[in-house]
Amino acid sequence: MAAAAPRALGPLARREQRLAYALLAPTVGVVLLVVLAPLLANFWISAKPVRLEDLRPPQLFVNERLRGDIEAAGDVAAIEYRLRNSSRKDELRAARFTDVLPEEVEAVEVDGRCGLDGRRLACDLGTLAPGASFRLTVLFRALAAGRPDVRASAPAAAAEADSVLTSLEFSFANFQLLFSAHDFWEVLKVSFYYTVFGTAGALLLGLCAAQMLFKDFAGRGFLRGLFLFPYVAPVIAVAFAWVVLLDPFSGTVNAMLQRMGAVAEPVNFLGARYVELGFFGLAFDFPLALATVIAFEAWRYFPLSFLFILARMQALPASLYEAAEMDAATPLQQFWRIGMPQLAGILAVLFLLRFIWTFNKFDDIFLLTGGAAGTRTLTVNVYEQAFALSNLGAGAAVAVLIFVLLLGFSLVFIKYAPKDEG
Amino acid sequence: MRTALAAGTAALAGAGWGFLWTLALCLLYSMAAGVAVAPPLGPAAVAGAAASLACAWRWRWSRRARLALAAGIFAFTLLALNGGVFIDAPWRDTPLLRAAVVALVAWSAVATLSRLRLDAATRYQTEKTLLAFGKGGGLAVLTLLVALPFYVMVMTSLKSQQALLADPLDYSIDLGQAPAKLFVSYIELFTEYHFGTFLWNSLLVSVATVALTLAFAIPGAYAAARLRFRGQQVLTQSILLIYMIPAIVLVIPLYAVFSQLGLRNSLYGLLVVYPATTIPVALYMLQGYFRGLPAELEEAGLLDGLRRPGVIAKITLPLSLPALAAVGLYVFMIAWNEFLFAFMFLDDIEIFTLSRGVVSLNSSEVPRQHLMAAAVVATVPVLLLFLACERFLVTGLTAGGVKG
Numbered sequence: 001m002a003a004a005a006p007r008a009l010g011p012l013a014r015r016e017q018r019l020a021y022a023l024l025a026p027t028v029g030v031v032l033l034v035v036l037a038p039l040l041a042n043f044w045i046s047a048k049p050v051r052l053e054d055l056r057p058p059q060l061f062v063n064e065r066l067r068g069d070i071e072a073a074g075d076v077a078a079i080e081y082r083l084r085n086s087s088r089k090d091e092l093r094a095a096r097f098t099d100v101l102p103e104e105v106e107a108v109e110v111d112g113r114c115g116l117d118g119r120r121l122a123c124d125l126g127t128l129a130p131g132a133s134f135r136l137t138v139l140f141r142a143l144a145a146g147r148p149d150v151r152a153s154a155p156a157a158a159a160e161a162d163s164v165l166t167s168l169e170f171s172f173a174n175f176q177l178l179f180s181a182h183d184f185w186e187v188l189k190v191s192f193y194y195t196v197f198g199t200a201g202a203l204l205l206g207l208c209a210a211q212m213l214f215k216d217f218a219g220r221g222f223l224r225g226l227f228l229f230p231y232v233a234p235v236i237a238v239a240f241a242w243v244v245l246l247d248p249f250s251g252t253v254n255a256m257l258q259r260m261g262a263v264a265e266p267v268n269f270l271g272a273r274y275v276e277l278g279f280f281g282l283a284f285d286f287p288l289a290l291a292t293v294i295a296f297e298a299w300r301y302f303p304l305s306f307l308f309i310l311a312r313m314q315a316l317p318a319s320l321y322e323a324a325e326m327d328a329a330t331p332l333q334q335f336w337r338i339g340m341p342q343l344a345g346i347l348a349v350l351f352l353l354r355f356i357w358t359f360n361k362f363d364d365i366f367l368l369t370g371g372a373a374g375t376r377t378l379t380v381n382v383y384e385q386a387f388a389l390s391n392l393g394a395g396a397a398v399a400v401l402i403f404v405l406l407l408g409f410s411l412v413f414i415k416y417a418p419k420d421e422g
Numbered sequence: 423m424r425t426a427l428a429a430g431t432a433a434l435a436g437a438g439w440g441f442l443w444t445l446a447l448c449l450l451y452s453m454a455a456g457v458a459v460a461p462p463l464g465p466a467a468v469a470g471a472a473a474s475l476a477c478a479w480r481w482r483w484s485r486r487a488r489l490a491l492a493a494g495i496f497a498f499t500l501l502a503l504n505g506g507v508f509i510d511a512p513w514r515d516t517p518l519l520r521a522a523v524v525a526l527v528a529w530s531a532v533a534t535l536s537r538l539r540l541d542a543a544t545r546y547q548t549e550k551t552l553l554a555f556g557k558g559g560g561l562a563v564l565t566l567l568v569a570l571p572f573y574v575m576v577m578t579s580l581k582s583q584q585a586l587l588a589d590p591l592d593y594s595i596d597l598g599q600a601p602a603k604l605f606v607s608y609i610e611l612f613t614e615y616h617f618g619t620f621l622w623n624s625l626l627v628s629v630a631t632v633a634l635t636l637a638f639a640i641p642g643a644y645a646a647a648r649l650r651f652r653g654q655q656v657l658t659q660s661i662l663l664i665y666m667i668p669a670i671v672l673v674i675p676l677y678a679v680f681s682q683l684g685l686r687n688s689l690y691g692l693l694v695v696y697p698a699t700t701i702p703v704a705l706y707m708l709q710g711y712f713r714g715l716p717a718e719l720e721e722a723g724l725l726d727g728l729r730r731p732g733v734i735a736k737i738t739l740p741l742s743l744p745a746l747a748a749v750g751l752y753v754f755m756i757a758w759n760e761f762l763f764a765f766m767f768l769d770d771i772e773i774f775t776l777s778r779g780v781v782s783l784n785s786s787e788v789p790r791q792h793l794m795a796a797a798v799v800a801t802v803p804v805l806l807l808f809l810a811c812e813r814f815l816v817t818g819l820t821a822g823g824v825k826g
Binding site for chain 2: 013016017019020021023024026027028030031033034035036037038039041042045055056057165205208209211212213223225226227228229230232233234235236237238240241242244245250251252254255256259299307311328330331332356357359360361362363367379382383386387392395396399402403406410
């Protein structure tokens with residue numbers, strides 16, 4: 001690796017360092033702003049009772065209209081301002097607005113809270129209680145016949161309000177809610193199963209595919225391209241294709257199973273939490289929907305492990321196998337004694353990466369089941385809490401938990417990761 | 423010992439082959455004819471084992487004689503075990519036809535079986551045989567598993583509602599009908615469901631994301647690969663860690679802030695998020711490639727009076743076109759396929775990307791051939807791009823992607 005920078009830098013080295021920082025600055029800036037800042041913001045949001053609707057800050061609404069008739073110049077009428085605090089929860093402080101009176105009027109009497117400077121009206125309303133709504137009038141004398149257009153200039157309103165997001169009050173309510181939820185352990189367990197079995201399935205399938213496509217045969221290039229399709233295609237396309245395929249009433253899989261007499265009733269692959277399976281007289285509940293989303297995960301991501309394992313296998317010198325062949329090692333011996341040890345490094349790396357990425361996966365489950373039928377992982381729970389139940393704070397609390405768990409995984413992995421394959 | 427091993431192998435392989443072969447033929451038949459079929463899998467396995475044993479036992483006979491014997495045993499066992507019926511199908515009452523079908527099944531099953539070399543039963547041969555059998559079967563099954571959802575996607579999109587309801591197992595596509603009828607779902611998508619706009623939006627966002635990502639990542643990757651500065655190690659290590667942060671963790675704060683800034687319901691919002699999340703991986707892949715380039719070329723450029731930006735533009739970049747293409751493609755695919763932020767951020771139909779647009783079709787009011795046609799529209803461009811540049815992408819991914 002690069003030599004450690006010397007303690008005292010010469011002018012050339014200092015220039016090089018300055019250039020490096022300049023080249024890296026935009027990247028670091030963007031990543032800090034859009035990735036790391038939100039990460040920290042999660043901690044902040046998770047400590048606040050903030051809901052989705054709180055994102056719209058409380059505002060002062062001003063609506064003006066003309067009251068009274070004007071038949072000739074000199075008639076007296078009024079401009080009425082209707083004022084309202086948009087929030088039913090928070091008060092508005094230092095609420096104020098300004099407006100410009102039309103040319104054709106001369107103010108006679110102005111509300112006590114307002115001042116007039118030429119044609120410019122400025123009103124100071126002080127504090128408005130939550131949901132407060134009242135009127136304020138300016139009497140005027142018309143300088144000409146006909147209705148003046150009071151709406152020619154729109155009033156400009158301003159106010160200060162506490163936002164839950166920016167206040168300095170914190171609470172652990174969201175975390176209490178999270179940990180005391182009746183399905184908290186269930187969600188954790190589902191995440192764990194999904195991650196472990198999804199990762200293992202994708203790796204195993206990838207390993208098998210790589211073994212089968214290692215030796216050249218007619219159509220190998222075609223199959224290799226085909227096997228990458230699930231990974232390359234957009235998730236929404238393949239997820240919906242699976243949904244259509246597995247549909248209990250019109251899907252082909254169920255039609256086929258029924259025609260072959262394998263099942264009597266259509267199987268709801270993505271909607272049944274448990275099905276009872278008999279195995280040599282032992283009946284047990286099989287988590288069907290979870291198994292289906294795990295199968296989808298393995299199906300969609302095996303191409304990645306397939307690709308890396310195949311690349312590693314092709315990088316091995318053929319002489320290794322030739323020598324084993326000369327020594328009459330059987331194919332399985334060759335696989336276990338030569339192939340696997342060479343693949344151990346890449347398999348370990350793939351396992352770590354896929355483990356974390358599977359743990360992070362949201363789209364797949366969300367599109368297949370929406371987290372129903374016992375498939376709600378932590379990531380789906382973030383969406384569920386924050387957007388389905390409109391509780392942003394609780395969602396952020398789940399996100400914090402995910403981040404902490406990820407940090408834990410990374411520390412473990414960094415400690416035990418094979419150093420050479422990195 | 424050897425004989426027992428050989429017999430065991432033969433029986434096992436034969437049973438498996440009989441099972442798979444019968445299953446495959448029955449499936450084919452049921453799809454083609456649309457008739458209820460219950461494949462006799464148990465009897466087929468037993469028959470396969472018996473045929474295979476017979477084949478292996480009489481190895482001194484000619485190949486043809488062995489095959490005939492095995493086929494006969496297969497057919498006899500299957501019929502005997504299954505009450506004289508091969509499969510429950512309309513033609514079972516025509517004895518001649520029945521005999522012909524059973525003979526065909528038996529012959530084809532045994533013909534494939536005869537490739538087994540059980541006469542020379544060493545452990546080496548046994549394993550070779552079983553593995554060859556397993557690889558063949560596995561490859562067939564895996565190919566089917568991978569291809570089936572894609573085929574169903576295309577097939578469903580080209581059918582009418584009536585045809586779909588009439589028979590879910592009818593996998594045929596009637597290519598004879600008028601194109602306007604065949605592609606009616608696609609035509610409706612583009613005329614009534616704004617898919618032209620979605621396609622354009624997706625293209626716009628993806629291309630802009632690639633441009634922005636490369637604009638940020640190229641200088642960064644060059645610095646990380648070529649220049650010496652304090653914090654270099656920390657930087658290269660933290661890049662990968664950042665790539666591990668899931669989008670779902672970022673979505674709540676970004677949603678909150680973008681709502682305030684007016685970036686949420688806009689494509690500009692996506693153009694902030696997409697590059698920011700792809701820059702780290704692009705930088706990582708590129709710096710791996712830059713490190714592999716000979717430094718002497720750049721030093722020569724410096725000596726000839728070029729400044730660093732000139733060196734990057736005139737020497738490094740032209741040399742790394744393959745890597746730039748691979749990274750660009752990879753980023754394009756990420757942006758094109760991205761779902762979460764598009765789903766969370768976009769409300770107005772005129773700025774939907776394809777991902778967002780397809781989800782909006784997932785309701786009971788939209789027929790599912792439209793949904794599948796939409797899935798095809800979203801898939802085809804990215805698959806074509808992938809197929810056109812597969813070589814690039816595969817080497818780029820495996821060289822710079824994960825291998826450190």
